[in-house]
Amino acid sequence: MAEDYLSNLPVEILRHIFQYCDAITILHKIGSVCKRLRAVAYQYNEIKLEVTQTNYNALKTILHGIPSHAITSMEISYTIDNTEKAVIEYFTSQITRFTQMQYLLLRSVSNYYMKCFLQDLNGIQLISLTIDIRQVPNEFIYSIIPSVISKLNLQKFCCTSLNYKLKNISWPSDCKLTYLGMNSCLYSEYTNILQQLPYLKTLRLNEIIFDNEKMSDVSFTSRLTCLTLEDCSLSIEHLKLLVSKTPAIRNLTLAFHNKIFQSMADIYDWETFIRIQLNFLDKLEFFISYEYSFDHMINLELFVEPFKQSFWLNENHWNVGCEYIFEYKKKILLYTISSATRFRQYLFSTNGILLKQNNYYITKRENKQPIHIAPCHTLVALNLRWSFVNLLGVKYLMHAFKNNQTLVKLDLSTNKIKNIGITLIVDGLKNSKALTALNLSDTHMDEEGAQYVSVLLANDTTLNELNIGRNQIKDTGIQYLVQTLQNNYTLTKLTIDRSYIGEKGVHLIAQLLENNTTLTMVNLAYNNIGDKGMQLICEALQKNTTLKKINIDQNGIGDNGAKFLAQLLQNNTVIIEKISIAENHIQDDGVQYLAVALRNNRTITTLNLARNRISTRGAECLVDELQSNTVLTELNSQGNKSGSAEAVGVYIRMKKFTINNSHRIMGNSNL
Structure with missing residues (x-):
């Protein structure tokens, strides 16, 4: 049907379609449909x-x-x-x-x-x-x-x-080149290129190498109208002389990556040079990388202030932005907004804060792709996981978001924010009226940082999800959290995995679970709960009426701990639906306790027993006892002793359950 439609199209439309096709599509695929299309395809003379x-x-x-x-x-x-x-x-x-x-x-x-x-x-x-x-x-x-x-x-x-040197290349006298692109040339030989190429209108170089030699004073007329230097290292004085050799130039593109600009004064001198010396340009694109050595935050507004004059905004419509890149730490980028895409080859996958036209934006670049920006004052969700955000980055971030009242989700996980950075985040979010999910996992905080987070929880009335796992908050940090959560009625999901929780911390968590009426999910994976701690948690959950999901992976829990869990599961008034107890020390006796408890359980829908020490005997017992269970729909026994997974697999296929081959069902609660 499609082939018939294509074969009846007018030649003009076919030729237009061909503009978007490669040679194989035009000649082999379309050209083989019928004689008419073959004739049109082979007459087409613009194949790429x-x-x-x-x-x-x-x-x-x-x-x-x-x-x-x-x-x-x-x-x-x-x-x-x-x-x-x-x-x-x-x-x-x-x-x-x-x-x-x-x-x-x-x-x-x-x-x-x-x-x-x-x-x-x-x-x-x-x-x-x-x-x-x-x-x-x-x-x-x-x-x-x-x-x-x-x-x-x-x-x-x-x-x-190609690196141009006069001794290596002598352009032919009849050369009609209008566009030339090379890697570099010497500063002293720049005019030789222009002299020998009288028709040249566009010159694109990666760099002009300053060689301390004077530029030729020979008088000549250059038609050059467009000059691009991708990695300019010339001073303003040398650049002024360079441009003076090309009076016809109207388009100038410059990128400064070396430490040419050493101070704010240099930035202001650059603005003056453009406004006074190069005011005849039709188009200007520049990209300046400015590095500083001190540790405090720089006011981005000061960088763009001189570029707010009428010459820039009204006469030429050249908008200049100033950006802080998280990964580069002490580096500020100043550039014309139109050049943000042109110079993307110098910035790989990075995030930053951009100030343009009095507004702040979050920037995101992915592997030399065009820049994506989102306004900070209206942003709803922000994911800066693993974005090299440090203390300085937090300062820029909180300043940019000071007027935001729409942010719902914030993920700053896997960044070296540390305790002092956590204080800035807490202070910056204290007036938030919309934030519901906050992820601060793996941010290098300890007990002190947990205390600051507790301050946020004490005053916040909207936060539903909190992840502060993978930090060394320890028992003292847990104490701060529990004290605050006793009077918190909004948090429903809490992740504190890999938090170095010991015996005292487990007691505190048990107290929290016994009295809390809002939490529906808790992730306690990779701590030191043990069998004794498991007893405390299970006894607390007997009185809990809201928790539906709990993750206690890799907590040194053995058969006794499984027995306490079984006693909990025998109580059908408990509403827990999903339990992950993977990567523990549960053996056949422990799984038998669980199997008996699950026989008549009417709440558990998902159970993860992966990577324990269950043999075929324990697995078969589990299968036998689950015959009457009509609620369990997902069971994971992967990674146990040989034969156990196969035994459970038979039951799963018989009951048409879902088997999960991953090592953890719930995993970490990533926002």
Whole structure:
């Protein structure tokens, strides 16, 4: 049906569709539908051919049939396995067959293939040639490039690894290049490029290397209108002289990554230089990385203040933002907002705080992708887990969120915030009217930090979920929490796993569970509860009327602890539904206690016994006793002694239960 519809489309629409298709789709897939589509496909003369590791075999089968006029753009990736050198050589040799080709891109090419390619080019006239060399170009490459540019009559030439030196490259007198991209050139030889390339309008360099030599004073007229320096290390004075050689320049893009700007005064000098010396520009994009050595927070407003003048906002509409990146600690980024995407190659997966147009934003970059921003004052959920947030980062974060009244979920887990950072968070959230979930697990707090969190709980009336696990809050920290939670009527989920809880702490938790009427989930995994502690908790839960889920994984619980749990489960007035007691020391006797208790239990729906010490005998006992149970729907016995899981598996299949192959059913309560 779809093929019939496609074959009846007008040629104009088909050609428009082809603009979004690769060569294989156009010639092989669409062209094989019918004679009419084949004729239209092979008459199409704007095919973009991309040769990669994944498609070169398919392309090779159709390449011989592609008309010489069909290919206008070609891209070859030389990352193809070295065992396929013949394939690379084949596609390289085919380039000259396509006489209408205008754009050619060679990715990750070596000096060897670069040499082969440059020597064999004949019969084509390109508009653009872009070469990504994965090695430092050798002398031969430098010597042949000028003649290749002349032979191909190029208008645009880019070579990412090319370092221009007057002694290495002499541009041909008839060179018509209007666009040139290279890695670098010497400051003293910058004007030589402009002199020898009179038609050049766009120059893109990674850097201009200052060599303490004077720039040539020879008078000439340059048509350069666009200059880009991706890693500028020139001072303002040298930059001023550089720009003076190109009076026609209208577009300027600069990125400063080295320590060029040493103080706020340098930032203000930069603003003055642009406003006074470069006020003729039509477009300006800049990116400044400013590093400082002191430990206190810098007021981002001071950075952007000079860029609020009419020259920037009203006359040129150049909005400047200032950003603190959590991972970079003591580094501030100052940039024109339009350049945030352009310079993303310098920032990998990072989060930060951005100030632009008097508002704060959370920034997120993922592996060189475009920046994502969200306004702090209206943000509802914020996940900064594992984002390198330290004390300084907390200061910036709390300042940015001081006017937020909408934040519902905040996750700052796995960051080195420490106790003093926790105090800032508690202070920053004390007036929150919306926060319901807070995750501060693995934030390097101890008992003192737990005390500060208790202060937040004492005054908060909206928080439902709290995770402060994976911290050394110990028994003293538990005491602070329990004292506060005795009078807290909003918290329903509490995670305090891996918190170094001992005997005293278990007593306190038991007291909490006995009297608390709001908690529905508690995670106590990876502590030191033991059998005695298990007895206290089970006795407390006999009187609890709200708890539905409990995780007590890896707490040194043996058969006696299982016996106390069994006694609890025999009481059908207890409303617990999910229990995870994995990675403990429960053996066959312990599981028999549980099996008998579960025979008539009408509340437990999920039980995790994974990675205990249960043998086939214990598992078979569990299966026998569960015959009359109609409530249990999920049972995990993986990782016990050989044969136990298989025995339970038979029962599970018979009862059509769900088996969970993970080692923990409930795991940690991550917000």
